[in-house]
Amino acid sequence: MVLVFAEATNGKFKKAAHEVVTYGAKTAKALGTTCVALTLGTVENAGDLGRFGATKVYNIAVSNGFDSGVFAAAIAGAAKALDAKVIVLSHNSTGKNITGRLAARLDAGSAPGVNSLPEVSGDKLTVRKTVFSGKAFADVEILTDYKVISLSGNSIPVEESGSAVDVETLSVDLPSAKVKVLETKRAEGITPLPEAELVVSGGRGLKGPENWGVITDLADALGATTACSRPVADVNWRPHHEHVGQTGVAIRPNLYIAAGISGAIQHLAGVNSSKTIVVVNKDPEAPFFKAADYGVVGDLFEVLPRLTAAIKAHKSL
Amino acid sequence: MKMLVCVSKTPETTTKIQLTADNSDLDRSGVNYIMNPYDEWYALVRALELKEASGGTVTIINVGPAENDAVIRKGLAIGADDAIRVNAEGGGSLYIAKQIAAQAAGYDLILFGKETIDYNGSEVGAMVAELLDMAYVGEASHLEMNGTTATVTRDIEGGVEVVEVSTPFALSAAKGMAEQRIPNMRGIMMAKRKPLNVIDPVEATATTSISSYELPPAKSAVKLVDPEDMTELVRLLHEEAKVI
Ligand SMILES: Cc1cc2nc3c(=O)[nH]c(=O)nc-3n(C[C@H](O)[C@H](O)[C@H](O)COP(=O)(O)OP(=O)(O)OC[C@H]3O[C@@H](n4cnc5c(N)ncnc54)[C@H](O)[C@@H]3O)c2cc1C
Ligand SMILES: Nc1ncnc2c1ncn2[C@@H]1O[C@H](COP(=O)(O)O)[C@@H](O)[C@H]1O
Numbered sequence: 001m002v003l004v005f006a007e008a009t010n011g012k013f014k015k016a017a018h019e020v021v022t023y024g025a026k027t028a029k030a031l032g033t034t035c036v037a038l039t040l041g042t043v044e045n046a047g048d049l050g051r052f053g054a055t056k057v058y059n060i061a062v063s064n065g066f067d068s069g070v071f072a073a074a075i076a077g078a079a080k081a082l083d084a085k086v087i088v089l090s091h092n093s094t095g096k097n098i099t100g101r102l103a104a105r106l107d108a109g110s111a112p113g114v115n116s117l118p119e120v121s122g123d124k125l126t127v128r129k130t131v132f133s134g135k136a137f138a139d140v141e142i143l144t145d146y147k148v149i150s151l152s153g154n155s156i157p158v159e160e161s162g163s164a165v166d167v168e169t170l171s172v173d174l175p176s177a178k179v180k181v182l183e184t185k186r187a188e189g190i191t192p193l194p195e196a197e198l199v200v201s202g203g204r205g206l207k208g209p210e211n212w213g214v215i216t217d218l219a220d221a222l223g224a225t226t227a228c229s230r231p232v233a234d235v236n237w238r239p240h241h242e243h244v245g246q247t248g249v250a251i252r253p254n255l256y257i258a259a260g261i262s263g264a265i266q267h268l269a270g271v272n273s274s275k276t277i278v279v280v281n282k283d284p285e286a287p288f289f290k291a292a293d294y295g296v297v298g299d300l301f302e303v304l305p306r307l308t309a310a311i312k313a314h315k316s317l
Numbered sequence: 318m319k320m321l322v323c324v325s326k327t328p329e330t331t332t333k334i335q336l337t338a339d340n341s342d343l344d345r346s347g348v349n350y351i352m353n354p355y356d357e358w359y360a361l362v363r364a365l366e367l368k369e370a371s372g373g374t375v376t377i378i379n380v381g382p383a384e385n386d387a388v389i390r391k392g393l394a395i396g397a398d399d400a401i402r403v404n405a406e407g408g409g410s411l412y413i414a415k416q417i418a419a420q421a422a423g424y425d426l427i428l429f430g431k432e433t434i435d436y437n438g439s440e441v442g443a444m445v446a447e448l449l450d451m452a453y454v455g456e457a458s459h460l461e462m463n464g465t466t467a468t469v470t471r472d473i474e475g476g477v478e479v480v481e482v483s484t485p486f487a488l489s490a491a492k493g494m495a496e497q498r499i500p501n502m503r504g505i506m507m508a509k510r511k512p513l514n515v516i517d518p519v520e521a522t523a524t525t526s527i528s529s530y531e532l533p534p535a536k537s538a539v540k541l542v543d544p545e546d547m548t549e550l551v552r553l554l555h556e557e558a559k560v561i
Contacts, residue, residue, distance in 0.1 A: 068454075069446070072443075096431075096439040096443070097454075097455040098443065100444040100447065104411060104414060108524060109409070109524030110410065110525065112438045129437075130437060135532075135533075139527065139528045139529050141526050141527070142525055178451070178486070180482070182481055183478070184478045185478070186474075192475030192476075241472065241475055241476060241477070243492070250437075269434075272533070294554070297541065302544070303544050303547065307550060
């Protein structure tokens, strides 16, 4: 059996949860077994995960606030109780706190940050993950009985294949929390970068925070999330969580529009998995053009408002 | 406070990745190695700052072969007191975590980097924490100690979470935790005399193996669009790339 941990934020599922359940259902099919989903704490409409291929949803009550030890114990406990040997979770901030604990707890091999469905031959399971910050892929063979896989965001399309299913409460022994959550601060109403399908990003070419309107206007017209290069976050022109690249967030949106960013290798490391890259730069020699699908050589202060207008015109058709 | 900083060795950030002829490994000829940036700039430097503020010791540990000693010496030159190298190679994340856990008794704080920039696992720290039944805070961008209690800020999607933990605990360090330090001549000289204890690995089996590597398909040449004609770019994004 494949067990998927579907995370809810404030009781609601986000795209990442639908992605992991889709992934789990497809993996289960390849293995000739079924996929069940696990939710932790209070969740609205948990049975809805059936739409993405879970044949059943389990819920374990956990106290409020995230503690990696409690979550890992709950997931490992469910895997044992249900005899699920393959466990799938999201490679997001929550998943990164849990995957390692879960693997250690189950003495399992793990593949963190995979991008595609596993290759199954007999008992052997091989998954592909990015390594060298997106500069290569590795095929990781998991050698143990229990197998832990975490899925990178935006790696597979969400697919609906069923309808809502029953939710059953499960109870397992849990340790007490060692981490006390004091405060959670999240930009509301914006799709967070790792989940965003469309991203508009600005670099030092913007010259100052007061000029960011050309970026945010374009992002608003597209319904995109904004990002920035590292020096921009370093000098506080933009919030730290917008910084993408080697030392920032690694993203793989459908569309990444970069304006006034030179395309240093450390920047590319975080964005080169984007499906389509558009680069706007006044310097035709900017290295970013080598990694781009579409390039516009020009002054971003003229090009971006024109692009925003064209997007609005396109959307009003 | 007794602190342990786990450091790994990775190819330098600007390395152009090439594979061996049979795709079984990175082509390592001409690759420059460094201490994993998250381990060096953030985990190690924050540990040193805490020691400077309220005393204690900073030990670094690496699981790897003798050629890693250069990276370990750099950590000593930046200011760590002593070092442990578990003499082992390969094995994968859980193998490495078991080696670290076997040496980690008695530390109040164990610091990791948020990920190795070669394997991008983000998992060894959480593994060690589980093996030692410790609290763990991943991707921490801020840490304040107040006696045995710590306030830690961790990065989450689109924001941060502030948590409280007590020693002993483990964390993985992200940008924001500290600023990079460059070792000075005195540090480099002193590092030569600091203890680097080489220890045999404990028994553990590999749980994963990498069967092959592949490079992403080469990008086709960029299509340039007239800066006056953004309607054309929108058309391409809609009809050709199908992303809007
Ligand atoms: C270990 C390490 C890790 C790093 N990690 C990251 C990371 O995670 N993310 C990251 O982004 N960087 C990272 N960096 C920094 C990286 O090397 C570059 O310095 C940085 O990405 C440059 O930012 P930029 O492109 O915004 O600025 P610049 O390199 O200064 O580029 C500005 C660009 O804007 C263009 N421009 C200027 N004016 C206009 C205009 N009016 N119209 C159009 N174009 C214009 C210029 O032609 C230029 O190409 C890292 C560096 C190191 C050493
Ligand atoms: N071989 C190693 N020796 C010591 N510490 C390591 C080793 N590999 C990884 N680490 C630590 O674990 C962190 C996360 O590694 P990873 O899970 O591979 O992304 C690194 O930033 C280091 O702090």
